[in-house]
Amino acid sequence: MAIRNSYKSSVDWFTIVIYALLVTFGWINIYAANYSPDSTVFFDMSSEHFKQLIWIALSLVIIGMIFLIDSQFFVEFAYVFYGFTIFLLVTVLLFGKEINGAKSWFEVGPVRFQPAELTKVATALALARLLSRFGFDMSKPMNIVKIGAIIFIPVLMILLQNDTGSALVYFVFILVLFREGMTGYILFFGFIASIVAVLTLIIPNIYIFALITATILITLFYNGVRKCQIKGLLWGALAAASLYFAGKLLKINLLPDYVMLAGIAALTIYLIIISFKKRLRVIPLYLLILWGAITLAFSADYFFNKVLNDYQRTRINVLLGLEEDPLGAGYNVNQSKIAIGSGGLTGKGFLEGTQTKFDFVPEQSTDFIFCTVGEEWGFAGSMFVIIGFVTLILRLIILAERQHSDFSRIYGYGVALIFFFHFAINIGMTIGLAPVIGIPLPFFSYGGSSLWGFTLLLFIFLKLDTNRNELIR
Numbered sequence: 001m002a003i004r005n006s007y008k009s010s011v012d013w014f015t016i017v018i019y020a021l022l023v024t025f026g027w028i029n030i031y032a033a034n035y036s037p038d039s040t041v042f043f044d045m046s047s048e049h050f051k052q053l054i055w056i057a058l059s060l061v062i063i064g065m066i067f068l069i070d071s072q073f074f075v076e077f078a079y080v081f082y083g084f085t086i087f088l089l090v091t092v093l094l095f096g097k098e099i100n101g102a103k104s105w106f107e108v109g110p111v112r113f114q115p116a117e118l119t120k121v122a123t124a125l126a127l128a129r130l131l132s133r134f135g136f137d138m139s140k141p142m143n144i145v146k147i148g149a150i151i152f153i154p155v156l157m158i159l160l161q162n163d164t165g166s167a168l169v170y171f172v173f174i175l176v177l178f179r180e181g182m183t184g185y186i187l188f189f190g191f192i193a194s195i196v197a198v199l200t201l202i203i204p205n206i207y208i209f210a211l212i213t214a215t216i217l218i219t220l221f222y223n224g225v226r227k228c229q230i231k232g233l234l235w236g237a238l239a240a241a242s243l244y245f246a247g248k249l250l251k252i253n254l255l256p257d258y259v260m261l262a263g264i265a266a267l268t269i270y271l272i273i274i275s276f277k278k279r280l281r282v283i284p285l286y287l288l289i290l291w292g293a294i295t296l297a298f299s300a301d302y303f304f305n306k307v308l309n310d311y312q313r314t315r316i317n318v319l320l321g322l323e324e325d326p327l328g329a330g331y332n333v334n335q336s337k338i339a340i341g342s343g344g345l346t347g348k349g350f351l352e353g354t355q356t357k358f359d360f361v362p363e364q365s366t367d368f369i370f371c372t373v374g375e376e377w378g379f380a381g382s383m384f385v386i387i388g389f390v391t392l393i394l395r396l397i398i399l400a401e402r403q404h405s406d407f408s409r410i411y412g413y414g415v416a417l418i419f420f421f422h423f424a425i426n427i428g429m430t431i432g433l434a435p436v437i438g439i440p441l442p443f444f445s446y447g448g449s450s451l452w453g454f455t456l457l458l459f460i461f462l463k464l465d466t467n468r469n470e471l472i473r
Contacts, residue, residue, distance in 0.1 A: 010466040011067075012399060018392045019443070019458060023059075023451075025385070026369070026444035027052055028350075033365035033372045033446075035351050048365055048446050055448035059455045066459045071467045074125060074460055075407055082126035082150070088115035089157035096161070102438075104161040116166045117453030119154045121460065124414035126150050127173055131180055132406035138181055147177065165437030168425075172417035179413050332368060335361045336430045340374030340382070347378030365446040367438050370430045385444075389423040396458075399465050408464040415461045419454070 031049040092115055097107040106113045127150050130136065137143060151173050158167040174182075268291075304313060339355035342348070353375035355361055361368050374382050393416050400412030419442055426441040428434030440450040 010468075012395075012462055012465055015392065015395050015399070015458070015462060018388060018395065019455075022385075022388050022392070022443040023056060025388075026441075027056060029369055029372045029376075029444060030365050030446050032351055032353065032376055033369060051448070052446055052451075055451045058448070059451055062452060062455055063459050066456070066463050067466075069463070071464050074411075074464065075129060078122075078125040078129035082122040085115060085119040085122040086153060086157065089119060089154060089161070091115075093157070093160055102161055102163040104158070104163045104166070112449070114447075114449040116154070116158050116161070116163065117449040118456070119158075120169060120418055120453060121456045123150060123154055123170060123173065124411055124418070124457065125460070127176065127414060128407045128411035131177075131410050138177065163438075165439040168437060169418060169421050169439065172421045173414060175417055176410060176413045180410060332361065332436060333429070333432045336368050336371040337432055339371040340431060343375040343378040343382075345379050347374075347376045347381055350376055352376060366440060367426065367436070367445065368430055369441055369444045369446070370427050373444075374430075386427070389419070389442075393420050393423070396461070399461070399468075403465070403468050405464070405468070408461070408468065411464065412461050415457050418457060422454075 027049065030052050034048045092104055092106055095106075096103045097105045097112070099105050099112075104114055104116055106115070127147070130146060130150060131138070138147070151170055155167045155170045158170075335355065339353065339361055342355065343353075348354070353372060355371070355375055361371050364372055370382070370385070373385055377384070396412060396416035396419065400409050400416065403409040403412060422439055422442050425434050425437065426439055426445075429436045440447060442454045443451065
């Protein structure tokens with residue numbers, strides 16, 4: 001009896017209560033999103049709210065099974081689970097059903113299953129297993145290859161399924177690496193790279209911006225520039241690039257393209273010669289950043305125009321203000337914002353949402369479920385959801401930091417970041433702050449795969465947390 005009471009006291013019931021509240025409120029809004037005044041049958045087995053009840057009931061079974069399994073099991077079988085989910089991703093490419101342009105679903109009768117939801121759990125476990133290995137050095141090239149393989153193999157498989165939204169989730173694991181000791185410079189340059197990639201879509205010939213980026217970074221942050229004779233040259237290059245950049249913004253041909261490109265080529269050749277003569281280590285670094293940024297800009301342009309589908313490009317262009325498409329790609333977001341805005345402070349009331357009731361918002365029970373919250377429950381209900389998710393994510397970070405086991409801590413951060421990405425992007429796209437990439441809101445969006453995947457993510461960590469004072473390896 002003492003052992004049972006001790007086990008109960010080690011479970012983080014606060015997180016479980018948050019889970020129960022979010023799942024319950026999520027189901028209420030799924031019911032509202034599909035409510036029809038003409039329907040008199042509550043337990044309609046074909047309805048989404050009834051199916052979601054079944055998924056919730058099965059989730060309780062999953063939770064019970066997780067707490068019956070020894071924590072060491074998740075460590076020992078992390079790679080096996082990862083390999084199995086990769087096999088599922090390959091299999092769905094061959095035999096899966098295509099829905100909304102993405103071939104990422106298994107379908108058996110009325111039941112659909114998306115293996116990518118399980119792969120998030122498996123990737124978090126496999127990465128935690130690798131990084132927590134005794135004596136693991138993240139800086140070794142072979143270890144970097146192993147980390148990249150674990151993260152980017154599922155990304156590649158999911159991209160082949162034409163499910164870009166799900167693939168983007170896996171990039172949050174890079175932040176886990178940062179927490180575990182990866183240098184902050186990588187994160188900083190990754191941020192700069194993101195800016196260059198976005199600006200590539202907005203401004204023509206943005207690869208010239210790479211020259212500005214490289215010059216600023218080296219001139220301002222590398223002390224060696226202050227001690228060498230090329231400082232003035234770099235500032236001159238910055239001035240020329242800024243002049244070109246300003247001309248493009250103002251649509252004035254201050255410097256022709258061929259002059260700027262010839263200048264970059266001449267600068268590169270001159271710097272290589274100076275580097276050999278003066279043995280200046282800063283110059284190769286500068287050239288690496290310069291041509292890396294140029295390559296990134298061209299790659300971003302190629303990916304945007306050659307890899308993404310037409311509807312994906314249109315969604316991004318609408319978000320960036322480069323296109324107006326109120327009846328096409330912008331329709332969902334416009335209707336979602338109308339629904340959320342119409343809710344006011346306290347909402348129109350449960351089952352009283354007109355935008356929801358008359359299906360003005362497509363996918364309103366899945367990707368755009370938050371618009372149902374905003375319309376029927378208003379600002380108050382929306383804040384309840386946001387506060388609930390923020391509390392859950394902060395609680396997961398606190399739990400991760402109190403772990404004595406590296407495996408549990410790393411996995412906990414992976415869970416917290418996955419929840420954060422889904423929460424931030426899903427709500428962001430419903431209010432027009434993020435592109436519509438089709439990812440669910442945890443515990444709210446309709447679907448068994450999504451609910452089970454997030455339940456597994458969360459409760460495996462809560463199981464590990466019950467052994468937080470032990471060194472699980």
